[in-house]
Amino acid sequence: MTWNFTTSHIGHDGAGNLTMEVCHHRADYGNRFGGVFWLATPPLPNGTPELDVCCPLCMADRGLTVSGVWGGPAQLTCVCGHSWTPRLPGLSPEDVLRKLVRLARTSSPGPGMPLWQMRADHDAEPPTPLQQAVHPHVADASHALNRREWQFSDRECSVASDLLTRAGCRAYWSPEALAALAKQKRTDEDQLTWVHENLQALEDHARTTRGRLGQFLSGCAAALRPAALLTVDDLEPGKTWSGMPPVLEDARGALGSVHVVLTAGATGDVDY
Numbered sequence: 128m129t130w131n132f133t134t135s136h137i138g139h140d141g142a143g144n145l146t147m148e149v150c151h152h153r154a155d156y157g158n159r160f161g162g163v164f165w166l167a168t169p170p171l172p173n174g175t176p177e178l179d180v181c182c183p184l185c186m187a188d189r190g191l192t193v194s195g196v197w198g199g200p201a202q203l204t205c206v207c208g209h210s211w212t213p214r215l216p217g218l219s220p221e222d223v224l225r226k227l228v229r230l231a232r233t234s235s236p237g238p239g240m241p242l243w244q245m246r247a248d249h250d251a252e253p254p255t256p257l258q259q260a261v262h263p264h265v266a267d268a269s270h271a272l273n274r275r276e277w278q279f280s281d282r283e284c285s286v287a288s289d290l291l292t293r294a295g296c297r298a299y300w301s302p303e304a305l306a307a308l309a310k311q312k313r314t315d316e317d318q319l320t321w322v323h324e325n326l327q328a329l330e331d332h333a334r335t336t337r338g339r340l341g342q343f344l345s346g347c348a349a350a351l352r353p354a355a356l357l358t359v360d361d362l363e364p365g366k367t368w369s370g371m372p373p374v375l376e377d378a379r380g381a382l383g384s385v386h387v388v389l390t391a392g393a394t395g396d397v398d399y
Contacts, residue, residue: 130228131194137180137227140171143217147230168230184209195224257381260350268343268388279392283340286332287389293328294321294386315362315375322378326355329385340392347385354378 138146148167171177181188182205192204200220204210212220271277279287329351333344362372371379 129194129196130224131192132231133190133192134227136189137191137193138171138177139180139215139218140175141178141216143215143222144171144175145215145218145223145226145230146171146177147227149231180213180215181205182207182209183211193224193227197224197228200224201227255377255380257351257354257377258384261347261381261384264343264346264350265384265388269391271339272388272391277339277392279340280338283336283338284393286336286340286344287393290325290328290332291386291389291393294325294382315372316359318371318375318379319357319359319362322354322357322375322382325382326351329382343388351378351381351385354381 134147134149136148146168179188185205185207187205187207190206193201195201200212201224202210203213213223214220215223329344330348333341333348336344357374357378362375
């Protein structure tokens with residue numbers, strides 16, 4: 128069994144104990160936490176110094192990708208493309224991957240929901256036609272950004288910033304920001320208004336923006352056009368993780384995945 132996932136940070140105490148944090152803008156988690164996937168392991172005991180796992184060449188300690196075959200040594204790759212086998216005090220290279228995977232599977236990405244349960248419940252979720260419709264555009268743009276085949280120009284950054292500001296998005300989401308987001312009390316009507324306003328802004332910029340970003344916005348606006356026809360009467364209750372009506376959660380998730388791409392292009396944070 129092979130593993131490959133990207134972390135925000137990996138730490139250790141020099142005695143074989145690891146900590147890990149993942150906080151990414153993820154298009155495929157657009158219907159959870161407003162497009163942000165976050166999990167973190169418990170901190171080391173009080174008073175235990177934490178050392179960063181970092182690249183031996185460029186000292187990068189954020190955005191490390193972990194890969195390997197179960198039972199074999201872990202391979203780490205930094206954002207600059209340097210790869211190495213981590214050799215940490217008190218922990219053999221063969222055990223690093225095991226420990227990191229187990230930490231990920233038992234850490235919490237949300238209130239009382241471990242990672243394995245979130246994924247196991249995926250098939251039981253309501254259908255998401257809007258997210259599926261916009262996914263090809265988001266996936267193509269994401270791949271281009273990750274491969275550095277597309278870098279936003281100043282004009283494109285300005286357009287992205289305007290759209291993200293209207294949506295109330297932030298370029299960086301800390302655990303504290305996620306906790307504040309979860310406490311916000313907004314009615315379904317408020318959420319529907321947010322969807323309509325952001326769709327209108329998307330269509331407006333799609334008409335006036337040229338180049339690759341204009342094509343991306345136009346494709347997404349066309350895919351999300353059915354959401355513009357939603358009314359309060361369409362918001363039938365249903366079982367969703369957030370508690371929102373399924374059709375509304377789908378629309379928010381689809382827009383959230385578009386905002387993920389805009390955030391990545393405008394900030395350079397493309398590790399998702």
